[in-house]
Structure formats: structure tokens, C-alpha cells
Amino acid sequence: MIFGKNINRYYLKYWYLYIVGILALLCVDFFDSLLPPRIIAGIIGELKNGTMTQQYLNERIVQLLLIMLISFICRFLWRFVFFSISHKVGKDLRYRMFKNSLTFSQTFYSDNKVGGLMSYYINDIDSVTESFGWGVMMVFDVLSLVPMILIRMFMINWSITVLSLIPLLMIAVGSTVVGAFMEKRYKIRQDNFEYLSDFTQESISGIRVVKAFVREDKEFDTFKIKNRNNEKVNMDYIRLSVLFNNLVELFIWVVYFLIIIVGSYIVLEVPETPLEVENLTELIAYFDTLLWPMFAIGEIINIRSRGKASLKRVDEILNNKSDLIEAKNPIKVDDIKGDISFKHLSFKFPNTDQFALNDVTFDIKAGEFIGVIGRTGSSKSTLVNLLLRLYNVEKDEILIDGNDIMDYSISDIRKNIGYVPQDNFLYSTSIDSNIAFSDRSINIEKVKKNARIAGVHEDIMMFPHTYETILGERGVSVSGGQKQRISIARALYKDPNILILDDALSAVDTKTESEILKFLKEERKGRTTILIAHRISSIKDADKILVLDIGGVVSGFDTHEALLKNNEIYRDTYNLQKLEEEGGISRV
Secondary structure, three states: OOOOOOOHHHHHHOHHHHHHHHHHHHHHHHHHHHHHHHHHHHHHHHHHHOOOOHHHHHHHHHHHHHHHHHHHHHHHHHHHHHHHHHHHHHHHHHHHHHHHHOOOOHHHHHHOOHHHHHHHHHHHHHHHHHHHHHHHHHHHHHHHHHHHHHHHHHHHOHHHHHHHOHHHHHHHHHHHHHHHHHHHHHHHHHHHHHHHHHHHHHHHHOHHHHHHOOOHHHHHHHHHHHHHHHHHHHHHHHHHHHHHHHHHHHHHHHHHHHHHHHHHHHHHHOOOOOOOHHHHHHHHHHHHHHHHHHHHHHHHHHHHHHHHHHHHHHHHHHOOOOOOOOOOOOOOOOOOOOOEEEEEEEEEOOOOOOEEEEEEEEEEOOOOEEEEEEOOOOOHHHHHHHHOOOOOOOOOOEEEOOEEHHHOOHHHHHHOEEEEOOOOOOOOOEHHHHHOOOOOOOOHHHHHHHHHHOOOHHHHHOOOOHHHOEOOHHHOOOOHHHHHHHHHHHHHHOOOOEEEEEOOOOOOOHHHHHHHHHHHHHHOOOOEEEEEOOOHHHHOOOOEEEEEEOOOEEEEEEOHHHHHHHOHHHHHHHHHHHHHHHOOOOOO
16 A cells, blocks of 8 residues: 555545455455365364264355355455556546646656656556555455454464464564665666657657668667666566565465474374364464465565555656746636737746847737748747747736736637647647647538648548548658648637747748738738748738847848848848749758
8 A cells, every 4th residue: 555645535535445345355354264274174173083974064065165156256346346446546647647747838848758758657657556456455455364364373272373473573574674675676667667668759759760860770779778777677676576575485484384393293292282183274274374465465565665666756747837827817808819019028948047039029910910030049939939828928028919928827828829830740630630629529611621721622632531531640641741731720720819830831832832821811811920931932921020130139020121121131031042042052
């Protein structure tokens, strides 16, 4: 059994099931362990005294058959109950972990990799829930069976009973030291599995890159090292576990032989002691019954050590709180119009000293189409990530419809924003499910409408199952351009008041890009759209263009024509791209 603030609730939640299981377990211990040795001893006594009758034998046989039937029913019941509790706890813990994980900020997922997190949901949860099922069962079995058997053994012969307690006392003393040490070993074991899991997931996800750079041998060598380390820590843990269990077994068998030797001596050489052959047989049978709880003590220590080590890791997820600040009394809003103001915004990523954005100031009016351009590393994506409330900002640095963004609830902000990220992520479900991701049901007409706006409808109709085509993992079965356009359709399906396209047209040709932009302007007239691009041709017709420079500094914010006249960075970028289009220079 293990305890902690995140799991104690389950003992109370399933108390009625525990009672049913424990009663069934007591029933098995009484009928299956306590009664049969007494019945068999009685039969031996009757045979020894020559008083055995057919009626007596038939009655004992019927008793044993009834005991078998009752034990069968009760054994099924306790196993079903305890293992049901185990699975229920596992389901609820995974639910709570996943729900809490959805609230974590980008900082958490920057510091923790997906492969490593998966080991928490699989191995660690299994170890914790094992304590609730098999672990609790063994604890109560030991606590009920051992006293029951020992009381009966004391009634037969106290000296032999005391002898049988020796291994129990030795195990109790040793378990305290060994249990703490095994808990630390298991924690190391789980951490190494996390490293292995993370490397495997990352390598398989990036398999195309691995193949393109002919890195198969290198990746395999690295995997072998991590796999070997994982094997080593597992073997260290198993070696300790096996050694402890074997020592327990050795103590038990030594005492087993002592009981037979001492008991036989008393029967033969100490006639004044009322110990008959049938009594010794019964004692040996009871000690044989005690073998299970003695072995179980060692297993309880193993299960508890694993459970405690894993619970500490599970607690890391359950106790972790998002560092995003939620408004205490958020502004209630049904629809955000789309007025956006940046007022001397300066932003640094957590645990860094360098500003990603520095004194950014500009205004976007509702319904405007805004282009954003800048050199690599000028924090264009960071700017829009702040609008999505992926990070905290200082008071009154970003205003939406005249209100501080920090005064809105995070969910209200995100409900009103459609977002197409640089790294387009598609789920391995059907195309229509991906496009209708923001909806609980699929409106196929709405799906097709937005696919046409995104310029991907014709491509989808060429697939064997059209909109019901199942995509590969992360959309691997479609091209980069198709992936981008499906992502745009997904954002448009949401029908947002603010649409953010983060370099969302980089993988399509200029003709397709022009058609998509034309459709976007027609469909989103009167709604705010922000398009981050590397090509000036993508944003030259925007109402205004924001030019960012290295260090997140605003270099300019004006129309295309005005920037060509007054902004050197923009003008140089325009001229360079114009030369590239004309074939004057080649892009390196």
C-alpha cells in the first residue's frame, strides 16, 4: 500500500469495493487455509486409532468439496474486485494527468520531451495501480491469514509456533532497510526508461531526416548505448530483488526443516507433551500455508518500492501548475472585434536575460489585413504567440478591443483567434476531422467551403477516399503545401474574428498563394488577419506591414509604398527578392 495526497482519495472512493474484496479474501483464508488441515488431521487421527468409518470419511469428503466450491467463488470475487479497483485508479490517474497536461505552458513542453512524458502514462501509472490492486490484496491477506494460522498453531503447540515466527521477524527487520534502497533503485530504473523512450520516439518521428542524412547506423549505435544502460539499471534492480526474495525463501526452508525435525523429536521422545502425529501433520500444513504470506512480504516490499518511486514521478505531473496567469475576474465577452494595440511591449523568455521583443509599439484596427516581415530571429512568431497567451505579458502591454489581454480569460482569447503555426501539425485521422478540429461534429459543407478558400479542395478530391482519407502520423502522407493548406482550412473553419497565419504559405507556389490570399481577403472582409511571411509578394497588398529587425525591434509599420520610400531594411529586402525572382542571383 502507498499513500500520498494525489491517491489517498481512491481508498475512500472505493471503500465499498475494498470491503467486498476483503470479506471475500477472509472467506478464502478461513475456508481454504484454516479448515482443510484440521479435517485432514482428523482423518489421519481416525486412521491411526483404527476408528475410521465410511460415514465419517464421506462426511469429510463432502466438507472438503463444499470448501472447494466456496473458495472458488470467493477467490473469483476478490480477484475481480481488487483488479477492478486497480484499473479504475489507473483510468482516473491518466485522466487527471492528461487534463492537467493540457493546461501547461510552452515552457513546460520546452523542458520535457514527449517520449519521456509517455513513460509516466504507461510504466509509472502501472506501478502505482499495482499497489492498489495486487499490493492491497497481499497486505490484507498477510494481516488476516497470519494471525488466523498462528492462533491455531499456538493452540496445538506453542514452542513449534514460536520457531516458525523466526523468518517473519527477520523479514520484518530486513524489509525496512531493503525497501528504501529498492525504491531508489526503481526510480533510477524509471528515469532510464524515460530516456530510452524519449530517444526512440524522437528518432522514429524524424525517420525521414535520419534516412536523408544516412544516420541509421549512428542512431542505432546511440540506441544500443541507451538500451544497454536501461538493461544495466534493470539488472541492478532485479539482482537486488531476486537476492532479497531468495534470502526470504532460504530462511523459510531452514525453519521448515527445523519444524519437521523438532516436531518429530517431540512426538517420539517427549511423551508427556500432547503432540500426536496428526497434530504435527496439521502444524506442518499450517506452516506450509504460512509460506505464501512470508513470500508475499517480500513481494509487498517490491510493489511498494516501485509504487512509491513511480508515485513521485506521477506527482510531478499532477502537482505541476501552469505558469500562465488567469484573470481573477475576467472580462466577459462573446465576440472580440479585433482591435489590437501593442504598447511598449518588451518580452523575455523564462530563464533568459535577453529580450526577444524590445519596446514594440503599433496598432491594428479591427478588420485590417496586416503583414509581418523581418529577418530570421526577429521574433515574428513570438509576437503572435503572445497574442495567443502562450506566455504572460506585463499589464497594458497588449490591448485587445481596448482591454488588457491579461484581463481576458485565456480560453476566451483563444476561442476568438484562428491560428496556423509555422510547424503545421496534422492528426492521423481523416482530412475532414482535421479541418473540423474545432467542432465536436463535422459539418462537411463547411469543411469543403473552407478547403476551397484554402485552395486544397481539388487536391483532396484526387485522394481515393477524398475527405475521408486517413492521414499518416503528423500528416506525413501529404505534401508540405497540402499540409499547410489543410491547416489554413482548419483555422478558417473556426470562423475566428482574428486570424494569424505564421509563414503559412511558404510551401505553396506564388500562383496558389495569390489565389489563397484573394479568397482570404474576400471571405474575411471586416475581420482582422495577420500574415507573417518571408516573401514581400505575399504581403505587399496588406493594409499595413510591420517590419521587425533583429532583437525584436520595430523597424517600420506602414503601407508597402511608404515602406519602400522610408524603410531601408524593407527596401533592401524587396530589391533582393526582386533580383531573385528575375534570376539575377541565386539563393544560397
